[in-house]
Amino acid sequence: MDRTAPRDAHAALLEVQDLKVYFPIRRGLLQRKVGEVKAVDGVSFRLWPGETLSLVGESGCGKTTTGRSIVRAYKTPPTAGRICFRGDDGQVVDLAQLGDAELKPYRRAMQMVFQDPFASLNPRMTVLDIIGEPLLVNGIASGKELEARVAELLRRVKLPPEYMRRYPHAFSGGQRQRIGIARALATGPRLVVADEAVSALDVSVQAQILNLMQDLQAELSLTYLFVAHNLSVVRYISDRVAVMYVGRVVELAETSKLFAQPRHPYTEALLANVPRPDPRLRGMRIVLQGEVPDPANPPSGCHFHPRCRYAQARCASEAPPLREIAPGQHVACHFAETLTLRGAAAPPAVA
């Protein structure tokens, strides 16, 4: 894919516009609403067919809530904003507005892969039950046809079809994640939201699953929204990256640009804190002081200003909007043009 070509907005598989997801804070006997957590506070991005966009950031930044809201995994619709999804027929539908019944056909087209795919599943279900359930629920297949489909899905994720009679506890972490991916693929989705899908895996197995996800993307023309905190993994798998901080996107750019030359001070700090597997690079970290603020009570202006090395008076009073400072490069920082920030390029060799 040519990543520099300008793209037609109508071709986007998904366009998220000013998405807001607020959770009420309730207290006392009557559970009165005393405030709200702005978990996602005005997030916008487009997802192109066949690409991988990663949402990264520290816990509480809203990346998981964003991913789940897009596939409408919560009972209540988002607080505000549009989730425009282009269906198989080319029609664009705002998923944020749909009720349960109207959502049903779109649920087949959007699936999630979780960190532990079996955490929410009944341990007495066989692999056949687990992978077959979405096929059965959606009326896609049953009986012998169902078994044949499950066998095919197992082959796709490089597991022997005979495993369909087994129970989850018999499998290793990597095999379990393969089964979770097979379940997600059962309904033939076009968009897969992977929420920390490789975070719990051992490194040798993590590499296998990342390779598998790349292969499946190519074979099935999948579009991935990859929610993750491990930036080395994100660099490997993504075409573009959106960095989130306290409910907002602070930088969105092509992967190579964002890693080589970050334009937001928070991106710089995140990159500088990635533990590098080389003792000769010790001491390269810029230790970022302080903690991620409470999203129920975020700082004024730019949420990052209390921890920012470059903050000026304006940052405390005025929230910077996300703006395009170069083609495809979006940053929410008043001083993006004047700052020279350090990327994650290999540092000069140490003698």
Place this chain on the structure above:
Amino acid sequence: MNDLLLEIEDLKTHFFLDDGVVKAVDGVSLQVRRGRTLAIVGESGCGKSIMARSILQIVTPPGKIVGGRICYHRAPGDVVNLLDYQRKSREMRAFRGREAAMIFQEPMAALSPVHTIGSQIVERLRLHSGASRREARALAVEMLHRVGIPHPAQRVDAYPHQLSGGMRQRAMIAMALICRPALLIADEPTTALDVTTQAQILELIRQLQAELGMTVVIITHDLGVVAEIADEVAVMYLGQIVEHGPVDAIFHHPQHPYTRGLLRSIPRIEDVTRARLDAIPGAVPHPYARPGGCPFHTRCRERIIHQLELCTHTAPPLTRVGPLQQARCWLHEPPGDGQRGAGHAAEPALAIIGGQ
């Protein structure tokens, strides 16, 4: 050598389960020098946590230490084998509280949810020293300050649930360090934390180690953390140490195919090629289905490249492969030439990943 703090010899910790015996730690020997940081690295199920817990004898049934020695050098000439003490003996409890301390991935494993962090730190201190309640509280506040908890005089009265994850981790470290232990065992101390908090906690451990002269044994699966903090590294696989050496040698001249495989399989942030990851094939075998011979032979590509037959039926010994480096692999110990290893730094048999 009087700079040794801990000498572990042929330690075996097995789990006696209904379906059979799991040899979680199966003949581990290690030396830990005073004031240094040893990282024990490996994937889940390699026995690294059980090995660390064995040092403190906090392995619970059906797990049992079935063999070996753990010699603790309190001072030059004052050596005790910790395994001579009963698990619940007064001596072992004193060792655990005062001379050694442990921190965990999940702070709530060490903190009580129904007591303030201050009262828990005070309790620990008073149990192991003659400090008065007032003195102990003052020391607790000071330690909370040292570990970077803001407003320690107020936070000392907070309950764990009132603190963020990073702050809870700091509170647990404060409690572990309040008796100024000679040995800190840290089991995945930063695994559940964000990278920025992880960097702060590693920096904190390093600072406190320098101030207190502590020895640190850190258990982790994260090679980035190892590279950041370790002086020496032991790589474990299925209950055994497969490679051991100085951190620079392990990362730049790894001598065991498993170490090399681990280093090759991780995505690197500076890698611009996005070339396919070089994963180790297969998965860690189930503990009941432990392969014969070299336990890694079922996943080892170098065995196939070099057509080594021996690996499938005979376990290799730990061989010296560098000035301070050892590896358990037949590549370094050709059959019939068993005594060759000493003093001989074997040439790497293959191009080394991560080398210059």
